[in-house]
Amino acid sequence: MSNEWLDTIVVTRHDATARIVVLDLVGPDDAELPEFAAGAHVDVLVDDSAGLVRQYSLCGPPDDRARYRLAVLAETASRGGSLGMHRLREGDRLRISRPRNRFGISYEARRHLLVAGGIGVTPLLAMAHTLEAGGAEYELHYCARSRADAVFVEELERNPRVRLHFDDGPADQRFSTAADLGRPDPETALYVCGPGGFMDFVISSALTAGWPSQAIHKERFAPVEDTAAHAAGATFTVRLAKTGREYEVKDGETVLDVLLAGGVDAPYSCRQGICGDCIVRVLAGEPDHRDDVLTDRERADGKFTTCSSRALSPILELDL
Ligand code: FES
Known part of the structure; x- marks a missing residue:
């Protein structure tokens, strides 16, 4: 991993729900932080000694260079990442990468339909800030198990462009792909972020309804245990074009594991x-x-x- 780490300080911390902590980070001496576009995430070095790195979306307004805001769900199957983040206190130092983005706003679209499941709302909140500030036409649908499981509810309720959908709420407010996605529209971009099952449901419903795949933008919050599935399969050989060297990738290994073990940068x-x-x-x-990214x-x-x-x-x- 070739990261240039930035030092930040946790300036505010609050438990937004029983399982979601919201952290505001500032630079040392209140130095301006690198700019980012809505949808970006940062790598966070949760535990330096264990080399534990996790990715979290920046959910605050992208025009605020004074602080970054993260909202972190305590995963039930956490291997230390999210629980380490929950243990942070105000004044603690945290090293992060510069923001990176593969989930930006598609500015060719005239209208933007943002659909979030659970903690997947975080990058979409930053997008909503940017779209609101630019006077763009957008709608944000935020699905959560219950009001108590949702973040920033009071603020979101004041925005007429936001629809909240709670699984335990009345039937008429629950998320409906037919009613809330509406008919495919060539001028609308659809953005989906959340847990795998939620995303599969929304994306397959949209495709079935006729939305073109290039209009659908996604970012998946995959569970850590998916890694095992990535490594399972038959043995094959990877050849690197620049050196001509070959590496055998066995069942239980990933290409990346094998390359790193072989000293490839x-x-x-x-x-x-x-x-x-x-x-x-x-x-x-x-x-x-x-993958869930290409x-x-x-x-x-x-x-x-x-x-x-x-x-x-x-x-x-491979071109390596
Ligand atoms: S390291 Fe993130 S997609 Fe491979």
């Missing part, structure tokens, strides 16, 4: 197929894509995630 961050930092180009062979067009262009994807052919040549 391969880029990466999340290791879960969701951030896009490990993307390289395939020059020969047939990839078995297992678009169909990017896959057709030969892009490949080394942390999660494998090969269907015996040899895969």
